Amino acid sequence: MRKAKDYFFQSLLWLSAIITIATLCIIVGFIFYKGIHLINLDFIFGDYSPSGGGGILPMIVTTIYTIVISLLIATPIGILAAVYLQEYAKQGRLIRIIRFATESLTGIPSIIYGLFGAVFFVTVLKMGMSIIAASLTLTIIVLPVIIRTTEEALKTVPLTYREGSLALGTTKLQTLYKVILPSAMPGILSGIILSIGRIVGESAAIFLTAGTVAAMPENIFSSARTLTVHSFLVTQEAGDIELAAAVGIVLIVIILILNLSATFISKKLNKADY
């Protein structure tokens, strides 16, 4: 009897694993199967042509814009916020409020961020549907990610480093940038990489704040579309699955590279710590 039960559960585990792995393989396989024949240098570095056959350079450029702008803002703010929470703040109400706010931001779905961005940045601050409006919205989306990962990284820096430095008559600020931040750097970098992944994968919030213009953005105040939004729009508007899949390949490769670099960095972290 017990044997039979064990056997049943064992089969259930195997079956589930097979379903998961098969499904995920099929998805990746499908995207590559549909899209790979479109991938070439012209596709990646060519300008978009609405009549079809063009490249996706404008979307790549737009994606890079959004990554760079939102990280330029979110990274320093997020790191310093985490530093405050971990290194300066005394336990108390203020800290609980800040923590609560940061956690809550993590839980808000991106469509709500999109709603907010579409009114606050696009309309109230008169940025219009633009790369800058989308990037600022993304800044708020990745801020809690950077704060959380930086906090985790700071927690791994031994207390003895702080004591050792302060006992030498240095200030907290000196200790911070000479000892603590350098030691926490690998963890902070993984947080930044995680954020890039989040930005690249984001669609709803960007859709509502950057608009859908399929052309090379002139500047950060232009409306434009990112790779992910492009993949969505060509599917929805034109039913062009192959094009969407080709863009999907580019996206998967980007995510792969990001993951590999995160792994690489965390390996380095472990080695540096011995």
Added chain:
Amino acid sequence: MPNHSNEELVSQIESSNKRKYFLEKLSEKVFLFCSLLSVISLLLIIGFVFYKGTHPFFAEGYSFIEFIFGLDWVPSEDKFGILPMIVASIFATIGALIIGVPIGLFTAIFLAEIAPKSIARIISPAVQLLAGIPSVLYGVFGLAIIVPFLQNHLGLAKGQSLIAVILVLAIMMLPTIVTVAETSIRAVPKTYREGSLALGASPIGTIFKVVVPAAKSGIMAAIVLGLGRAIGETMAVILVAGNSLVLPTSLTDSIRPLTTNIALEMGYAFGTHQEMLFATGIVLFSFILILNLVLAKIGSKGGK
């Protein structure tokens, strides 16, 4: 003992300490301000969404009850009822949970406890990678494969349906659930297993009676994260939902969940219509809050 630079050291120390204390105070203020920015952002977001979303009910005489329980959404005729969308969101989320959670958890258990190391070492990172790919791609896959499949095999007029949404969301949740749950199962100390095995429990029995309960909080976190991904998903859902405004009564009905309603209409909505989309956002907000509370309840009950 040589004595070079001693005077220099002493004088420099004394002259520069004042500046250091000033910088110390200043930097703490700057850091505090940075950490307050997340509070400010949250207040801004909630403030805007709630201000905009409640305006029609407080200032324009719309009935909140009619909004929640109304069956018709026809902005041009000033009809704003979102019951079909609420029902669609609930059905889609629960359906995705029913399919995605057990498969995801069992896969996580398999990878952490049963799979040969060499296999787990390849599959785990691959699954992790899939947790990171843009969800839109799951929608593209759904539209290209799942929707036609349903259309042909269930004889539907239109494959875009509640069941298609459920499948896409369930698939999309899988990598998140597997990755997070696997990590927490692996974190269960070896001694737990050894204790149970020493008492004569079978390996499988040990997994379900000892290891899984010990990893409970991590597993709950996995479910909450997967759920968060499913419930907030918008663009992938648009592609496979069909977006009809009818109250769903069967798995094969075309649906329009709350999220897609916002994304589809925000582009051209203005005035009351736009405010009603914010009101839809508030409902989505509350929905997520309630689901998280329920899950937290279930989680704490299971622990006893």
Added chain:
Amino acid sequence: MNTTKMDRNKGNEQQIQNKISVNDLNLFYGEKQALFSISIDIREKGVTALIGPSGCGKSTFLRTLNRMNDLIDGVKISGDIVIDNENIYRSNDVIKLRTKVGMVFQKPNLFPMSIYDNVAYGPRMQGIKSKKVLNQLVEDSLKSAAIWDEVKDRLKSSALGLSGGQQQRVCIARAIAMKPEVILMDEPTSALDPISTLKVEELIANMKKDYTIVIVTHNMQQAARVSDKTAFFLNGEIIEYANTETIFSMPKDQRTEDYVTGRFG
């Protein structure tokens, strides 16, 4: 040899006997009192050992002397600590205090940097940039800490590659590089093997002519070997404070005797 200290003391014609004067010091961690009315005078240039069972407040007391307890939330202090006629809890210049009062910790805590950078860290943070000055300072400090010969060929390699005993001596060099007058040591050899311990003890014996050293130790023989005066702590109080020989050969208090003869603790 020791012009440093002479310079600083000029103007004080009659030799100051006491470097540190502690009067009625009480310390609380939140509600919990850890030090009870501590009064002790610590002599200049020499080694003062703090002994006592673990948890009796030795580290806590030691860390009041360079205000390291300031880092801990909820610590309240009353009483006076006077170093060189300056009440250190009245003056708010902790930077100055900590450059004057160095510290060596229980476990070596070098930073993940090169040996050179570790030793030069403190002086650099004080604004010393000159390569020549730094080079000389690093060399002198490492020599004073009796580790120069072992590391002079690998100054630029990571300090964390050294053995525990070597690391602890570099920690001492790092403290010396600040040209402190007082060095606090909190069980500096408890993480080291016997041979490294001996080296550090030798070093301490050599250093005491230049520095005022206060050392916490668990090891009675060590206290007997290296210190001139010994204070016996019990439950946050000083039970007895006298010349080391006295403490170990004819203690006045029964509890001291019980402790030094190994009857408890």
